[in-house]
Amino acid sequence: SAVRSLPPLRRKETKLMQKKAHPWQHIGITLGLPMILLFDIIIPCIIYYTWYNNQQSIRSRECREQYPDQDCPIEHKQFDKDILGYAIICFGFGELWILVARVLRLWQHRDECAPLLSRSKWELDATSWVYAVAMIMALIPFIVSSTLVIPKLYLYSPLFIMGFLGITMVITLAVPFKLPIGINSHARGTRLRPFIYYAAEDFIAVDGLQDREFRVRYNERYDTNKMFRAFFFKLTLWWILGVCVYAGCVSAVIWTLEFHYAFGLSLGVLFAYIVIWAAVSAVWTKWEIKREHKAYEEGQV
Template sequence: MILVANANEDDQDSYTAGRMAGSAQEEARVLGAWTPSTLHSSSYEKLAQKKPKLTDHLSITIGPIMIIIFDIVVPCIIYYIWFDIHRSHWKSACRSYEACRFTKPEFDKQVLGYAIISFGLGELYILIARVCRLLWHPDECAPLLSRSRWELDATSWVYGVAMICALIPFVIGSSKELPELYLYSPGVLMAFLGILMLITLIPLKIPIGINSQAKGTPLRPLVYYAAEDFIAVDGLQDREFRIRYNARYDSSKAFRRMLLGLTIWWIFGVCVYLGSLSAIIWIMEFHYAFGLSLGILFAYILIWAAVSYIWLQIGINRERKVQEISV
């Protein structure tokens, strides 16, 4: 069902007025006009109700595979093939001298540049895949307050800026042959996201609409926006999910606390990751740190995502039980 196309003229006028006024009450009334009557029967119904097939949007489905290939496998292949070849040459040259006169090879700006290209391809692919879905199917998955398909969603813009933040130390570190700065590049990306998470803990009134949230309402934790966008767009749950998700956040204090807790959990994870990354960079030789720095990044993401999923399931089940008891 295409919600915007089915809204009548009066609802559209009310929607525009509510957005300009930034009134949470008006927003709720307008969203209610778009929502099927069954959505009002329970505040704790299942949020993600669609069961999409893996082939429904294949370009998004293969996204995690592309990230693993281009962000871990290919960079390691590029670097360690170069490292093995040059290390063997170094050993052969050093056999001719009692004291080796040649510098032990650890990195080269050209090979590091190739690794950058590979690392960027994985991230860029994911961004392009979700942006294409937002551009081609705006009536299905765009944010509720979106007035143009070119507005995309908050996650797309944050994703793009985060990639640029990581690219800067990558390029400088390889071109100036600063190995520590090069290895810190993924950490710069996560630090940027961590700072954003901290900012979203401040309940400031937003000057513009963000996703499906009207301007003038308090800023919500970053995990709230990320979950809405990823599940609606990448999870193929579309605008119906955005409506239920916003309604749940407005109506449930426990749901709001849970998303706040998850945001704090990810902030803590960023600190753990940056500490671990720093220890690897400054203690180990570059050829060890190169692979491990990528490994702990994905280990951190997997561990924190798994705990977040379990946390989310426990919180939702607890809410459901409370609702059943009250009814």
């Protein structure tokens, strides 16, 4: 009689995020998104448009008094470098809040959430350093436009952040060299990985409160799962595309609309880009994890 074989066992893949973190465990990080919305959109718009509407009221009154029933030659003022400077400073405060909150957690809970090869609290993680440099890059158009009085250049500050991140993403894909220094959980001499891989590891471990246990599982998954590796390559390409789309859209807004329209709409374009790309990434990631989990259980990876 034919020998009956047992059905193959279904392998169970290890879950990457196993901690049930409560948002109040680190209030600074939890308040990051509200701070971004408040200081990157709401307050800058309040500062600028309060000043702009006041200028319009003054101009209208002067036109009625000095040039009744005539075309008014008084300048239609749309820009004041001091007012715009205050608005741009507010824009940076939201990003600074996130950076400080992350750094504090890495300092106070280094043994829990720092990169696996971290030897000092001053090493922080790759995301913190890249984030800090990106913020410095945003100061370039602010300083130049203040010195040379180029109003439109003020509006490019967010693009300098995204442009720097986009260039870094391209380098991680186009030039996968061996690391001259250790980055995050990877020693010197290991091959550079896609930008989004490092960003995801740090944000989930530190901001998502999943800590070092997640970093161990995450790195092991990348080393052993080719589908996981391919996904991060594609996801980084997706965000590079996003930077290009954002750069084109915000430039069109800045150079085709009057300044008082471009100011608010350029901020709207920034957050529309972030929301759309983040939402697609979240859905895509959820779908990909399910696909990889099924492939793992069936022994395909």
